[in-house]
Amino acid sequence: MVSILLCSARAQPDGSWDIHLYTLKRMLSFIVMYDHVNYARWGTVYLAEMSIIPPEVLLVFQEGNFVEKRPDKHFNQISPDRNSKITIMLSLTTDDQDDEYTHNKWTKSRIEKDDSGEGRIVVSLKQHGVFPDGDDTLRNIINKDVMTPVIQTPWRGAN
Numbered sequence: 001m002v003s004i005l006l007c008s009a010r011a012q013p014d015g016s017w018d019i020h021l022y023t024l025k026r027m028l029s030f031i032v033m034y035d036h037v038n039y040a041r042w043g044t045v046y047l048a049e050m051s052i053i054p055p056e057v058l059l060v061f062q063e064g065n066f067v068e069k070r071p072d073k074h075f076n077q078i079s080p081d082r083n084s085k086i087t088i089m090l091s092l093t094t095d096d097q098d099d100e101y102t103h104n105k106w107t108k109s110r111i112e113k114d115d116s117g118e119g120r121i122v123v124s125l126k127q128h129g130v131f132p133d134g135d136d137t138l139r140n141i142i143n144k145d146v147m148t149p150v151i152q153t154p155w156r157g158a159n
Contacts, residue, residue, distance in 0.1 A: 015064025
């Protein structure tokens with residue numbers, strides 16, 4: 001299950017259409033098992049529709065053009081849906097609106113829930129050898145690229 005998740009997480013930033021479809025097919029049984037009805041219903045419809053797309057569209061998708069890129073660099077592609085959400089949220093959020101009443105991300109219960117969930121994810125990833133014990137270097141969990149010290153410094157102070 002972890003390998004499917006890691007492949008899925010890599011498919012979009014890399015713009016790999018075949019891996020995107022492969023991982024979605026592999027995830028469907030877990031989606032059904034965990035009773036995510038809408039994802040199960042529409043995931044199967046999506047896969048069925050993608051199996052009959054015209055060849056010229058398939059070629060464009062296989063070139064990585066099913067995602068949007070911010071700057072022209074590798075490993076920074078996101079889905080158009082996510083890009084729209086990010087753009088809308090950034091346009092709605094200003095410094096004078098960013099308080100605990102506007103966003104519930106800073107409430108005590110939300111912080112505790114997020115910390116607990118983050119801890120469970122880290123434990124699971126360590127069990128599968130994604131994070132070596134004793135190594136506190138910041139790295140990409142998919143391709144194991146290590147962040148440079150210039151990038152690591154601000155991230156270490158982030159909450």
